[in-house]
Amino acid sequence: MNMRNQWPVLPVVAGLASGLLTGCGSETGDSGGTGSSVVMGMSDDVLATDPASGYDPGSWLLFDNVFQSLLSFPRGQTEPQPELAKQCSFTDSRATVYQCELKPGLKFSNGDPLTSKDVKFSFDRMLKINDPAGPAVMFPMLGGIDTPDAKTVVFHLKSSDATFPSKIASGAGSIVDHRQYDANGVRTDHKAVGSGPYKLDSFDKDKAVFSVNGDYKGTAKIKNSGVTLKFFHGDRTALKKALLDGTVDIAYRGLSASDIAGLDQQDGSKGVDVIEGSSAEVQHLVFNMDDPVAGNLGVRKAMAYLIDRDALIANVYQGTATPLYSIIPAGIVGHNTAFFDTYGARPSRAKAAAALRADGVTGKVRLTLWSTPSRYGPATDEELKAIAGQLNASGLFDADVKSVAFDQYEKDIAAGKYGVYVKGWVPDYPDADNFTAPFFGKGNVLGNNYANRAITGTLIPATAAQSDRAATDKDFGRLQDIVAAELPVLPVWQAKQYAVVRDGVYGLEYCLDASTVFRFWELSKS
Numbered sequence: 001m002n003m004r005n006q007w008p009v010l011p012v013v014a015g016l017a018s019g020l021l022t023g024c025g026s027e028t029g030d031s032g033g034t035g036s037s038v039v040m041g042m043s044d045d046v047l048a049t050d051p052a053s054g055y056d057p058g059s060w061l062l063f064d065n066v067f068q069s070l071l072s073f074p075r076g077q078t079e080p081q082p083e084l085a086k087q088c089s090f091t092d093s094r095a096t097v098y099q100c101e102l103k104p105g106l107k108f109s110n111g112d113p114l115t116s117k118d119v120k121f122s123f124d125r126m127l128k129i130n131d132p133a134g135p136a137v138m139f140p141m142l143g144g145i146d147t148p149d150a151k152t153v154v155f156h157l158k159s160s161d162a163t164f165p166s167k168i169a170s171g172a173g174s175i176v177d178h179r180q181y182d183a184n185g186v187r188t189d190h191k192a193v194g195s196g197p198y199k200l201d202s203f204d205k206d207k208a209v210f211s212v213n214g215d216y217k218g219t220a221k222i223k224n225s226g227v228t229l230k231f232f233h234g235d236r237t238a239l240k241k242a243l244l245d246g247t248v249d250i251a252y253r254g255l256s257a258s259d260i261a262g263l264d265q266q267d268g269s270k271g272v273d274v275i276e277g278s279s280a281e282v283q284h285l286v287f288n289m290d291d292p293v294a295g296n297l298g299v300r301k302a303m304a305y306l307i308d309r310d311a312l313i314a315n316v317y318q319g320t321a322t323p324l325y326s327i328i329p330a331g332i333v334g335h336n337t338a339f340f341d342t343y344g345a346r347p348s349r350a351k352a353a354a355a356l357r358a359d360g361v362t363g364k365v366r367l368t369l370w371s372t373p374s375r376y377g378p379a380t381d382e383e384l385k386a387i388a389g390q391l392n393a394s395g396l397f398d399a400d401v402k403s404v405a406f407d408q409y410e411k412d413i414a415a416g417k418y419g420v421y422v423k424g425w426v427p428d429y430p431d432a433d434n435f436t437a438p439f440f441g442k443g444n445v446l447g448n449n450y451a452n453r454a455i456t457g458t459l460i461p462a463t464a465a466q467s468d469r470a471a472t473d474k475d476f477g478r479l480q481d482i483v484a485a486e487l488p489v490l491p492v493w494q495a496k497q498y499a500v501v502r503d504g505v506y507g508l509e510y511c512l513d514a515s516t517v518f519r520f521w522e523l524s525k526s
Contacts, residue, residue, distance in 0.1 A: 043254020277512025
């Protein structure tokens with residue numbers, strides 16, 4: 001997404017590929033809202049309350065709890081199931097016509113009825129506004145929407161896309177009330193009207209307050225009476241202090257790797273517990289293929305031979321991530337280990353030197369690694385300095401690191417000013433398509449001037465048309481092998497996902513799974 005590239009839950013990654021848990025709540029749901037309210041703190045911000053605009057993890061956390069989509073991901077599952085819809089299916093063999101029937105008696109939290117008109121309005125509005133910070137980029141295949149009656153929605157796709165159900169099950173598929181939203185512009189009053197398990201009662205720069213939506217009809221079984229989300233704006237020290245002194249019950253995003261490791265070693269002695277989940281948030285070094293230095297394949301290969309992922313994870317991330325050897329992370333169907341197979345796991349100066357010689361590179365390679373200080377995790381600058389150190393220790397490179405505030409960083413990447421830079425990715429939905437099409441398709445999020453006709457003309461369309469996702473292994477394997485050979489990006493790590501909770505707070509294990517959905521309704525406090 002825009003790289004839903006807000007930083008990880010930990011160093012790291014917020015959520016995809018994980019250990020599968022059990023099924024979700026009842027079909028009818030429970031909007032009673034029993035139990036205590038829960039206070040959660042996170043270091044990053046919610047950048048939008050309007051689903052047509054937000055495309056960052058904080059905003060999607062809000063969308064997943066305030067709005068509903070036609071489908072949703074039950075806890076521990078990566079296959080979408082009906083939520084607002086009673087049923088959905090492709091009605092043609094080419095996966096280009098997708099039809100959903102809504103459940104009866106649906107309402108928004110303000111009492112307005114929710115019908116097929118609202119579904120069509122929500123998608124049409126998102127695409128029309130086409131906010132650069134929004135999720136419209138996920139739907140280039142969407143041609144039009146018909147609503148034959150109040151309960152029926154028919155999506156017509158310009159091209160086959162078997163992942164369309166997963167896309168509309170994400171935060172990008174949030175349905176808004178057509179009476180409450182402008183069809184031509186983003187809502188700016190920080191209010192939200194949805195039909196999800198929670199209502200947004202208030203929102204300001206320091207906190208968002210959510211109460212239970214009594215009109216909710218869906219699959220969630222709500223286990224608390226409300227949630228308050230406090231924003232710490234990148235201040236990890238303040239977040240940790242708030243957790244330890246009981247000001248917040250949960251620290252979800254923003255504690256450093258050393259904080260997590262330290263609290264985990266205390267074994268509950270401070271009244272807190274570390275909850276670990278898996279994730280498919282990933283981080284890559286990206287190469288500008290038009291850059292006079294990074295555009296040289298020998299330079300890129302030399303870096304691939306020299307970077308020691310195990311050392312980075314041990315020394316910078318203290319074991320809170322895992323080495324990543326392909327663009328599709330472990331736990332996602334289609335994953336292979338193309339970079340491990342091609343470049344190995346242990347650094348090789350000899351192979352790096354040979355790669356440089358083969359491309360006519362003599363003398364030390366002068367190189368700047370560009371970073372941004374917090375967007376992709378609080379240790380990003382430290383990590384890139386460690387990578388520069390590894391390159392320089394070989395005697396083959398003279399590398400340094402420069403760190404730029406995120407707004408300027410994105411502008412400079414778009415202007416082609418950087419040769420090597422870091423990008424993180426929090427997936428929109430748990431499918432290999434989300435780690436390939438956004439990176440290598442037209443208008444991709446990497447901005448690195450890389451194009452490969454086999455990838456864009458054959459492999460991505462073929463995998464998108466395959467309804468049996470397990471049958472995409474061969475094509476995704478070929479795609480990953482091409483990327484490893486041509487090296488437009490260099491995968492570095494895949495995150496684990498963490499939250500730290502005070503004693504007596506439960507349900508976090510159901511919020512840190514492969515779907516990337518953080519489920520407020522699973523939280524409870526004794």
